[in-house]
Structure formats: structure tokens, C-alpha cells
Amino acid sequence: MQDVSHADRAAFATANGVEIANQLIDGSGLRVDRMRRRGRGAGINPTGRYEPFARVAFDDGWNSLEELPPFKTEVQVEAPKTIITRNSSPDISFDRSINPYRGCEHGCVYCFARPTHAYMGMSPGLDFESKLFAKPNAAELLERELSKPGYEVRSIAIGTNTDPYQPVEKTWRIMREVLEVLEAANHPVGIVTKSALVTRDIDILSRMAAKGLAKVALSVTTLDRSLARTMEPRAATPAKRLEAVKALSEAGIPAMVMMAPIIPGLTDSEIERILDSAQSAGAREVGYVLLRLPLEVSPLFKEWLLRHYPNRYRHVLSLLRSMRDGKDYDAEWGKRMRGTGPYAFQIRRRFEMTARRLGLNEARTKLRCDLFTPPRGTGVQLALL
Structure with missing residues (x-):
């Protein structure tokens, strides 16, 4: 696992995109293995824009790329x-x-x-x-x-x-x-x-x-x-x-x-x-x-x-x-x-x-605001007078 800045990440992905596009990657913005994200909408998990570094997984030749668990809720x-x-x-x-x-x-x-x-x-x-x-x-x-x-x-x-x-x-x-x-x-x-x-x-x-x-x-x-x-x-x-x-x-x-x-x-x-x-x-x-x-x-x-x-x-x-x-x-x-x-x-x-x-939108439902009664339940601050 390697830390790279957001500025370097694009260059890294461009240079290595062909080799790593289908790897098991978390946080890099690149595609996550299909079975790991089964039943999910997004196919990538890019690092949040406010984070100073992005973590990129890559194979260093020792076949040490760790197998990560599925995304569970x-x-x-x-x-x-x-x-x-x-x-x-x-x-x-x-x-x-x-x-x-x-x-x-x-x-x-x-x-x-x-x-x-x-x-x-x-x-x-x-x-x-x-x-x-x-x-x-x-x-x-x-x-x-x-x-x-x-x-x-x-x-x-x-x-x-x-x-x-x-x-x-x-x-x-x-x-x-x-x-x-x-x-x-x-x-x-x-x-x-x-x-x-x-x-x-x-x-x-x-x-x-x-x-x-x-x-x-x-x-x-x-x-x-x-x-x-x-x-x-x-x-x-x-x-x-x-x-x-x-x-x-x-x-x-x-x-x-x-x-x-x-x-x-x-x-x-x-x-x-x-x-x-x-x-x-x-x-x-x-x-x-x-x-x-x-x-x-x-x-x-x-x-x-x-x-x-x-x-x-x-x-x-x-x-x-x-x-x-x-x-x-x-x-x-x-x-x-x-x-x-x-x-x-x-x-x-x-x-x-x-x-x-189809006769739709002929009238718009307007909700009433005149029936409101302020709550007086537990935790509500009572009036002084």
C-alpha cells in the first residue's frame, strides 16, 4: 500500500492504468473488484477531496496484494x-x-x-x-x-x-x-x-x-x-x-x-x-x-x-x-x-x-401551516412565565 498525493495520483493512474485497472483497489479512484462491490452502484471508491493523500494498492511483484473483504453496510x-x-x-x-x-x-x-x-x-x-x-x-x-x-x-x-x-x-x-x-x-x-x-x-x-x-x-x-x-x-x-x-x-x-x-x-x-x-x-x-x-x-x-x-x-x-x-x-x-x-x-x-x-399538474397540493401547535413534551424548554 502506497500513499500518493492527489497531484501525483493522476500521473500514476495514467502510467499504470492498463496494468492496475482491474486490481483490487480501495481509495485510489480506480475500479474495485466486481465481486467485492456486488450489489452496489458505484464501481470506484475515490479518496475524499479534502484528504491530503490517496492510498493506492499495487502489486510489488511479491504477490502480496492483500485480499480485502466485500463492502458491507x-x-x-x-x-x-x-x-x-x-x-x-x-x-x-x-x-x-x-x-x-x-x-x-x-x-x-x-x-x-x-x-x-x-x-x-x-x-x-x-x-x-x-x-x-x-x-x-x-x-x-x-x-x-x-x-x-x-x-x-x-x-x-x-x-x-x-x-x-x-x-x-x-x-x-x-x-x-x-x-x-x-x-x-x-x-x-x-x-x-x-x-x-x-x-x-x-x-x-x-x-x-x-x-x-x-x-x-x-x-x-x-x-x-x-x-x-x-x-x-x-x-x-x-x-x-x-x-x-x-x-x-x-x-x-x-x-x-x-x-x-x-x-x-x-x-x-x-x-x-x-x-x-x-x-x-x-x-x-x-x-x-x-x-x-x-x-x-x-x-x-x-x-x-x-x-x-x-x-x-x-x-x-x-x-x-x-x-x-x-x-x-x-x-x-x-x-x-x-x-x-x-x-x-x-x-x-x-x-x-x-x-x-393526462390531466396531471392541474392543481398543486398546498400544505397548511395554520394548525401548528408547539410541542410540550419531555426535553422541551418550558416558558419562564
Whole structure:
């Protein structure tokens, strides 16, 4: 095992790429053995961008390259001091959100949240989907924050960064506890997920929805099971997500379908089919986001695309760059979600016309903020007078 600086790493990989491309490598940014990463989305595990060195495994001729174990899901406890995250981005519809977990076991290769794992000194690659952080005190913190004098009520978004219903939620049940606090306080909430596990909480969500306090969006990126299996390896199948939409709708919970992201040259051909399936499942609202490749997500996605769809590699990137001013990603507000240019316009018009034909988006669900009652539970600071 050798330590190399990030500046030297590119030269090392260029000089030795042919020989080491298929070796068992951890932390170098090069491909990890297929059997070791079985069932995962990312094929590489590059060192976090804030780390001064990258560790590169190589064979020194003595056949001493150690065999490393498979990437198993590990969960560490994180103890934050606050749970509500605020933002002032002008191109998104919410100003506050909650993330019960850091990292996501779904392993969606395109996930724009992957770079956040670098803040923990970990890789946005395989580490992001196998080394997770849970926040078991989330409900307690939420209750405390909602009870603060002067708290201004607005809808809280959950699932905007990592999925609150990812597989580990079955054990930790943090999202369930958060919903219990929100219901008790009559606080509005909007949820985004790729998991059918959301139907577990229909009892709470239906009661909240009856008061105009809850809505749920299921992300459906493709109806192709094979594509979904490689692109979102541990998320629910597309059919299960649509079944969840139907179950939510039948329980009186406003259910939306998000095609997020649309990948040009790979999934954009499914726009009409996905919207038609969404309408049949009971969704009354739909939306989309164009593929985003910030920071480390770009090389991760490119490696995945080259591995699974090499014949589409150049076409997909060419279309994407045509909508991103010639770059892999444009972070400018107002452009990052939809892109610009003729192809972006074509996607937008197809989406809008199909939604109109199916009677979707005729009305937008607005959540109520006037029923809020500050919590008065254990751990909440009492008023002095």
C-alpha cells in the first residue's frame, strides 16, 4: 500500500492504468473488484477531496496484494446538535429540510448528495452507500427546535439529500419517530423517496393528509428493471414504487411522481410511459430534474456508464453537455435543475405536453401551516412565565 498525493495520483493512474485497472483497489479512484462491490452502484471508491493523500494498492511483484473483504453496510451513530437544515436557494420550493441519515444504501450512482461524504473524510463512491450515519436523536432534536419561541412554520422537506426510507430505516425507525413528532405538532411535511417502505407509515401520513399536512413524492427514474437494478441497486423496483403511489393515493395521501433524474440518451425516451404509469397509479402531480453531476459524481457516473452502457457513453455525455454549456455540470441557480439549449427545451415540452394530456399538474397540493401547535413534551424548554 502506497500513499500518493492527489497531484501525483493522476500521473500514476495514467502510467499504470492498463496494468492496475482491474486490481483490487480501495481509495485510489480506480475500479474495485466486481465481486467485492456486488450489489452496489458505484464501481470506484475515490479518496475524499479534502484528504491530503490517496492510498493506492499495487502489486510489488511479491504477490502480496492483500485480499480485502466485500463492502458491507456499516452504520455509525451521529449526534448532531440540530436537525433542521436551512437553505436560501431561490430555485427550490422549500427553505428547510431534515435528513435522518447521512449516506444512502440505495446506491444510486447519479446521486448528487454523494460529495457530502467527503466532509466525513470518506469516499463519495462505495463509502457513501456502505458507511452510513444514523441520527437516532432526530425526533428529540426536532421536538426541541419546533418548541422554540418565535419558530416560524413552513413545510419541512424530508428525503431531499438522502432517502429517509432506505433499508436501514427498517431497523432504526428514525423516520417513523420524526413523523410522530410532526403529527403531534400539526406540522406540514413533504417527503421524497424511492422506497416502498413509505407505505409502512400510511397510518400517520393519512391522518396528517386529512388535515392538509402531508404529501409524498416517489422518484421513478425508469421502468426498465434491468437498468434500475444497475443504476439504483438497493432501491425498490419501479413496479413497487408505483404500487406505493397507488397505496398512498387510495389512503387519501397526495402522491406525486418525480422523474429524477432524467438522463439524456438513456432514460428520456421513457418520459411518456412513466407519466402514463404515474397517472394510472393515482398520482395527480408529476415533476422532473435533469441529471446533475457535481464534483465527484461526474467520474462516478462516467465509470458506471462506461461499465454498463459503453456504446452510449459518448452520446449521453454529448447530450448532457449540450444542456450544460459544454460542461458536465452547471451549478447556476435556475439552470441546474432543467438545463438550457434545444434538447433541454425538447425534454421540457415533452414532459409538459404529456402531463397536460393526462390531466396531471392541474392543481398543486398546498400544505397548511395554520394548525401548528408547539410541542410540550419531555426535553422541551418550558416558558419562564
